[in-house]
Amino acid sequence: MGNPQEHIVMLPYLAQGHIIPFLELARRIQERTNFTITLVNTPLNIQKLKSTQSNTSKINLVSLPFNSSDHNLPPNTETTEALSLPQVIGLFHASTSLESPFKDLVSDLTSKQGKPPLCIISDVFMGWANQVAKSLNIINVCFSTCGAYGSAAYTSVWQYLPHRSLKSDDEEFVLPGFPERCKIKRSHLHKFVRNADGTDQWSKFFQPQISLSLGSFGWLCNTVEEIEPMSLEVLKKYTKHPVWCIGPLLPPRMLDxxxxxxxxxxxxxxxxxxxxxxxxxxxxxxxxxxxxxxxxxxxxxxxxxxxxxxxxxxxxxxxxxxxxxxxxxxxxxxxxxxxxxxxxxxxxxxxxxxxxxxxxxxxxxxxxxxxxxxxxxxxxxxxxxxxxxxxxxxxxxxxxxxxxxxxxxxxxxxxxxxxxxxxxxxxxxxxxxxxxxxxxxxxxxxxxxxxxxxxxxxxRQGAREKDGKKGSSLQAMDHFVSTLLSSSTN
Missing domain, CATH: 3.40.50.2000 (Glycogen Phosphorylase B;)
Incomplete structure (x- = not known):
C-alpha cells in the first residue's frame, strides 16, 4: 500500500477545531501508506502549523493567498477564534474566495508530478472543493470533523430548515431522517439557526456548501462506528455514498x-x-x-x-x-x-x-x-x-x-x-x-x-490493533485507501 508517488491534497476549514483533526488525519494516512500529503490553508494558519511541527514531519504545508481585509474582516483574521457572529459568517463567505487559487494549486501539482492527486479531502464547509475536483477529474472525499450524530443533524437542519413551520420556540420537532425519539425544540437551536429562513447569510453559505459536500465520492467521519450505530445509518442515507469512520483522531498515546x-x-x-x-x-x-x-x-x-x-x-x-x-x-x-x-x-x-x-x-x-x-x-x-x-x-x-x-x-x-x-x-x-x-x-x-x-x-478498541486483529477504525482506513487506489485505476 505504500507508494510515495501517490498524492493526497487536504483542505480544512479555517478553524482550529477543523485544522487539528485534519492534521491528525494527514499523519495517520501518511504513516499507513507513505503517500505524499499536502495540507492547504491560509498563510497565517500554515505559519502557525509549521511552528508546531517537528523537523521530521512528512506533511507538506502549503498556503493559499488570502487577505481578510479584502472581505471587511479585521486584519490578519484567518480563523474563527475571538470573532463576533457577524464576523464568523463573514469568514465563512470569505473562505469561498479560496476556490480559484486552490484550483490553480492543484493544477500546478498535477503538471509538476505528471499526474493528478489520488484525491482531494475537503472539509464539509469547503463544498466548493468538490466542484474543483470534478473540473480536474479528481476524486473528492468530504471529511466531517464532527461525529456521525452531529454531522447528520447539522445536515438535516440546514437541508430542510424543519423549525420554520413551528408556531413557538417551545415546540418540538423530529430531526428529518432521524428516528422519532430524536426531537429538539426550536429554542434549543443557536439563534442564527433559529432565525434561518433560506434567504439569510447563514443559509446562503451552509445550504450550498453542505449540498456540494453531499455530492462527494464518500465521507470520512471522526468517530468510531460502534459508539454511533444509529447516527451512522442516518448519515449514510444523507450522503448516499460510503462513510468511513476513521476516528478518534487523537494523539495515539491518548489511546494507549x-x-x-x-x-x-x-x-x-x-x-x-x-x-x-x-x-x-x-x-x-x-x-x-x-x-x-x-x-x-x-x-x-x-x-x-x-x-x-x-x-x-x-x-x-x-x-x-x-x-x-x-x-x-x-x-x-x-x-x-x-x-x-x-x-x-x-x-x-x-x-x-x-x-x-x-x-x-x-x-x-x-x-x-x-x-x-x-x-x-x-x-x-x-x-x-x-x-x-x-x-x-x-x-x-x-x-x-x-x-x-x-x-x-x-x-x-x-x-x-x-x-x-x-x-x-x-x-x-x-x-x-x-x-x-x-x-x-x-x-x-x-x-x-x-x-x-x-x-x-x-x-480505544476501534483504534487498536491486537493479536493481528484490527479495530473497526483501522479497517475503515484500510478500506478507504484501497477504494481510492482501485477507483483511480478504473
Missing amino acids: SSYNNEIFSKRGGKEPGLSPEKCLQWLDSHPENSVLYISFGSQNTISPAQMMELAKGIEESGKPFLWAIRPPIGFDLKAEFRDEWLPEKFEERMSASKRGLLVHKWAPQLDILCHKSTGAFLSHCGWNSTLESLSQGVPLIGWPLAAEQVYNSKMVEEEMGVGVELTKGLESCITKTEVKRVIEMVMENEGIRKKASEIGEMI
Whole structure:
C-alpha cells in the first residue's frame, strides 16, 4: 500500500477545531501508506502549523493567498477564534474566495508530478472543493470533523430548515431522517439557526456548501462506528455514498492503556495559562475520579451572570475542580481576568483550600482528561472535546453554546447515557442550585461512570490493533485507501 508517488491534497476549514483533526488525519494516512500529503490553508494558519511541527514531519504545508481585509474582516483574521457572529459568517463567505487559487494549486501539482492527486479531502464547509475536483477529474472525499450524530443533524437542519413551520420556540420537532425519539425544540437551536429562513447569510453559505459536500465520492467521519450505530445509518442515507469512520483522531498515546501522565506536546500552537506540569501536580494531590474539569473550548465563553452562578454552584457542590476560565461574553477574551466576574475572593479562597485551580486562558486539556483524578468534564460539547473525554471514559456535563454542540450534548445524554446536560446557550438563566444538583448527579452516579468507561473502551478498541486483529477504525482506513487506489485505476 505504500507508494510515495501517490498524492493526497487536504483542505480544512479555517478553524482550529477543523485544522487539528485534519492534521491528525494527514499523519495517520501518511504513516499507513507513505503517500505524499499536502495540507492547504491560509498563510497565517500554515505559519502557525509549521511552528508546531517537528523537523521530521512528512506533511507538506502549503498556503493559499488570502487577505481578510479584502472581505471587511479585521486584519490578519484567518480563523474563527475571538470573532463576533457577524464576523464568523463573514469568514465563512470569505473562505469561498479560496476556490480559484486552490484550483490553480492543484493544477500546478498535477503538471509538476505528471499526474493528478489520488484525491482531494475537503472539509464539509469547503463544498466548493468538490466542484474543483470534478473540473480536474479528481476524486473528492468530504471529511466531517464532527461525529456521525452531529454531522447528520447539522445536515438535516440546514437541508430542510424543519423549525420554520413551528408556531413557538417551545415546540418540538423530529430531526428529518432521524428516528422519532430524536426531537429538539426550536429554542434549543443557536439563534442564527433559529432565525434561518433560506434567504439569510447563514443559509446562503451552509445550504450550498453542505449540498456540494453531499455530492462527494464518500465521507470520512471522526468517530468510531460502534459508539454511533444509529447516527451512522442516518448519515449514510444523507450522503448516499460510503462513510468511513476513521476516528478518534487523537494523539495515539491518548489511546494507549499504558499511558502514564507523560506530558502531551502542544497542540494548535497555544501557550498554556499554567504549565502542564503544575496542572498535573495539582491533580496528583486529589483522589481518583474526584475532580471536575470545566472548559468551554478555545472560542466560547458564557455570560457574566452565568459565570457567577456557575462558580457559586461549583463551590457549594464541594467537589474539587480545575477551571480553564476566560473573560465572559461581551469582554475581550484576551484581556486580563477581573475578580468582579466571580464571587468575592473566590479564586483566593479556592487556592488557599486547594479545592480549586483556575487556569486563565488555555489549559492542557489532553493531560487533564487523561489524569486518573479527573472525574467529569463540564464542556461546551464541541466534538473534539467530547471525543477526548469519552476516549478516557470521563463522563460529561453538557453546556452547548454553538455549531453542532447541541446535537453532541443530546447524543451524550440520550443515546449514550454518559452525561447530563446542565443548560444551553448564553441566554439561559442558570442557578447555583441547578449547577450543584447536576454536578452531584454526574459525579456520584456509578451507572453513568460505568457506561462512560464502556464507551471509552469501544473507542480505544476501534483504534487498536491486537493479536493481528484490527479495530473497526483501522479497517475503515484500510478500506478507504484501497477504494481510492482501485477507483483511480478504473
